[in-house]
Amino acid sequence: MVHASALLGVLLALLSPVLQSFTAPGVASAPSRRRAVARGAAEVDDGGDGAFDRRTALVGGALLAGSAVASAENPQRPSEYGLWGVLPVGPYKSKRTAPAEAVVPGRIWTFDQKFGILNVQVPSRMVVVKLSEKSGGGLFVYNPIAATRELVSMVRDLEKQHGPVRHVVLGTVAIEHKTYCGVFASKFPKATVWVQPGQYAVPVNLPNPLLGFPLGRTKTLPAAAEETPWVADLDMKTLGPFISRDGAFGETAFLHRASKTLLVTDTVVQVSEEIPPIFLLDDEAKKPLLYHARDTILQPVDKNNADELRRGWRRVQLFGLYFMPAAIAVHSVNQAVEERRPDVNPDFAGIYPWDWVGDDRRAFAALKGSRKDGLLVAPILQTLILNRNPVETLDWADAVATWNFKRVIPAHLKNDVAADGAAFRRAFAFLEEAGEAPGQPKPRDDDLATLRGAEVNLLAMGAISPVPGKLAKNGANRAALVAKTRNGCRGGLCGPLAPAKKA
Numbered sequence: 389m390v391h392a393s394a395l396l397g398v399l400l401a402l403l404s405p406v407l408q409s410f411t412a413p414g415v416a417s418a419p420s421r422r423r424a425v426a427r428g429a430a431e432v433d434d435g436g437d438g439a440f441d442r443r444t445a446l447v448g449g450a451l452l453a454g455s456a457v458a459s460a461e462n463p464q465r466p467s468e469y470g471l472w473g474v475l476p477v478g479p480y481k482s483k484r485t486a487p488a489e490a491v492v493p494g495r496i497w498t499f500d501q502k503f504g505i506l507n508v509q510v511p512s513r514m515v516v517v518k519l520s521e522k523s524g525g526g527l528f529v530y531n532p533i534a535a536t537r538e539l540v541s542m543v544r545d546l547e548k549q550h551g552p553v554r555h556v557v558l559g560t561v562a563i564e565h566k567t568y569c570g571v572f573a574s575k576f577p578k579a580t581v582w583v584q585p586g587q588y589a590v591p592v593n594l595p596n597p598l599l600g601f602p603l604g605r606t607k608t609l610p611a612a613a614e615e616t617p618w619v620a621d622l623d624m625k626t627l628g629p630f631i632s633r634d635g636a637f638g639e640t641a642f643l644h645r646a647s648k649t650l651l652v653t654d655t656v657v658q659v660s661e662e663i664p665p666i667f668l669l670d671d672e673a674k675k676p677l678l679y680h681a682r683d684t685i686l687q688p689v690d691k692n693n694a695d696e697l698r699r700g701w702r703r704v705q706l707f708g709l710y711f712m713p714a715a716i717a718v719h720s721v722n723q724a725v726e727e728r729r730p731d732v733n734p735d736f737a738g739i740y741p742w743d744w745v746g747d748d749r750r751a752f753a754a755l756k757g758s759r760k761d762g763l764l765v766a767p768i769l770q771t772l773i774l775n776r777n778p779v780e781t782l783d784w785a786d787a788v789a790t791w792n793f794k795r796v797i798p799a800h801l802k803n804d805v806a807a808d809g810a811a812f813r814r815a816f817a818f819l820e821e822a823g824e825a826p827g828q829p830k831p832r833d834d835d836l837a838t839l840r841g842a843e844v845n846l847l848a849m850g851a852i853s854p855v856p857g858k859l860a861k862n863g864a865n866r867a868a869l870v871a872k873t874r875n876g877c878r879g880g881l882c883g884p885l886a887p888a889k890k891a
Contacts, residue, residue: 466537475567478504483534484673486511486666488542491797491804492647494518494550498803499542500666501533503564507676507735508707511664512564513799515651516543517644518550522620526554529579530642530651531565531799532572540575552576555618557609558583559640560653561629565799570600581606582616586629586638586881593879609640621645623791627655627784630777631876631883633851637773643791650793656763656815659709659755659829660802663701675735677701685729685740702752703744705801706835709755709767711842714834715746750832757829761811763796764829770818771839772846775855778819779869779886782859789813821858863890 462468469483479502486500495518503512515530527550533539547553553576558569561584573581581601585608589599596606610616613624622642629638642651667673674691677700681689689696706713719727719741730738755764765774774781789809796805796812817824824830846852856872859865867888875883 463537466541469534469536471571472534475563477564478502478506478509478676483536483539484666484669485533485536485539485542486664486669488546489665489803491795492644492649495647496644496649496797497546498797499533499539500664500803501539502666502673502676503533504676504708507679508704509676510704510708510800511666511803513797513803514539515797516546517622517651519554519618520621520646523618523622524554526551528555528557528618528622529553529572529576530557531559531653532556532569534568535572535575543576553579555579556581557640557642559609559642559651560584560799561586561588561636561638562654565653566599570602573602573606577602579605580617582609583607584609584629584638584640585626586631586636586878586883588631588636588878590634625784625787627781628777629881629883630773630780631878631881632776632853633876636878636883637769641788643788643793645792648792648794650788650791650796650812652796653799654766654769656765656796656812657798657801658763658796658805658807659705659752661698661702662802663697664801664803667697667701676704679733679735679740680704680707682733682740683744685727685732685738699748703748705755706748706751710751710831710835710838711768712838713746713748713751714832714837715744715748715751716742717745718742751835754832754835755829758827759811761805761807762827762829763805763807763811763815765815765818767831767836767839770831771836772843772852774816775819776853777873777875777883778856778859779866779873780884782816782819783886783890785813785816819858821860866890 465482467482467484469481472481472483483501488497488499490497497516499514499516500511502509504510512533513531514533517528517530519525519528527543527546529543543553556569556573556576556579558566558581560566566583566587569581569583573579583596583601583606587596587599587601609624609626611626613619613622616622616624622644624640624642626640627638629636639653639655641655643649644651663677667677671691674697677697678689678691679700680703681696681700689700691697703713706715712718724739724741728738728740732738733740756762757764789812791809794806794808796807797803798805814825814828817828818830843852847854853874854872856869857865859869870886870888873885875885877883
């Protein structure tokens with residue numbers, strides 16, 4: 389969630405200098421080509437246009453092979469994921485899938501797995517759309533999740549009723565989505581794979597085949613829906629990619645016209661007290677909620693208490709969206725180790741490294757807002773990413789807002805959100821001088837302290853560009869903002885900049 393997803397990106401950016409010290413021999417010392425970018429774009433190392441040497445390929449292949457051998461799938465455990473070590477995040481080897489949700493019966497289904505860091509785990513959601521005969525029929529899969537035997541079996545059941553998987557679509561460059569795309573696609577060898585423009589790898593940029601996408605049937609999403617085989621059913625609009633020194637952000641939203649359904653990845657979410665089904669499968673599935681439901685390590689929690697489970701889910705969302713919410717008091721390392729209680733809570737050797745001392749309800753209420761259709765752009769995106777390209781982001785949001793939809797399916801948090809184009813556009817008001825309307829979800833300043841501290845550090849490192857400013861009423865300062873916006877290039881692709889005057 390950009391929450392989990394952008395948080396992971398921020399951590400990678402922060403750790404980039406360390407990661408670069410582990411680059412394969414011969415790569416770190418190879419001369420880097422740098423590209424002067426026109427129209428105010430930043431200079432970004434393009435990794436030699438995706439070139440890679442033999443040793444890099446061998447190292448990457450050895451890591452993949454080692455992960456597969458060390459964690460081979462067990463036919464008796466269909467939820468295990470053999471390649472979990474490629475992206476070792478919670479819940480690690482076990483990637484259970486919640487039962488399919490028929491969001492639009494006979495047309496659109498969603499599949500959730502957990503994804504996160506330690507016990508801050510949120511749903512990661514795949515969407516399957518049945519295409520009409522005008523689009524060639526079969527199934528369109530948006531943002532695949534871990535291709536366990538369990539998940540593949542569920543998709544095979546859909547294929548029996550609605551035709552084969554024809555298109556596997558990756559609508560983002562985020563690591564927690566693209567890591568699973570190629571493996572999923574390998575299970576459906578007749579499907580065409582479509583990827584968001586701007587795919588990349590750190591610390592060495594690699595071509596798509598070495599990022600796990602299948603050779604010979606992987607294509608980059610075109611600029612317009614008219615250039616796709618599913619145009620009779622789906623519209624699409626791409627944001628970015630916005631390319632920084634160590635990463636990128638980009639997303640392609642899709643509109644399923646017949647059901648008036650908008651598909652997005654990370655750009656908007658909705659926080660909710662409602663616990664996603666993936667956390668209620670059994671007692672094991674509840675563990676992340678119970679871990680965060682306690683104020684202190686010694687506070688007892690009841691796995692059957694709905695209020696305590698909801699409290700845990702509320703706090704998981706705060707952690708996922710803020711990294712360090714203001715309502716916690718973090719222990720020193722010595723205190724956390726000395727006070728550990730594996731007899732009370734065996735997770736992480738019994739360490740509970742903070743106490744909840746503030747009002748987490750107030751923090752949550754600010755992110756929820758008072759509107760039933762309130763959509764939120766995650767604080768990490770607001771603070772570190774989309775505010776670097778305010779005009780381009782608002783142009784994209786304006787275009788998507790013109791579509792006729794009544795529900796939004798994000799890749800994280802609440803599923804099947806009742807919201808329309810106006811609600812979608814309101815979520816991006818943080819990029820405008822007028823700011824958010826009353827009732828709109830809005831992060832609290834105290835909760836943003838950690839992200840704003842990260843912003844200072846990332847700017848000093850040169851990992852992100854300065855904020856050009858916010859858009860004035862009627863776009864009066866549009867040209868000035870565009871002139872101050874920096875975007876980078878990588879692998880021969882440069883991030884787009886908006887025209888000075890809106891068409």
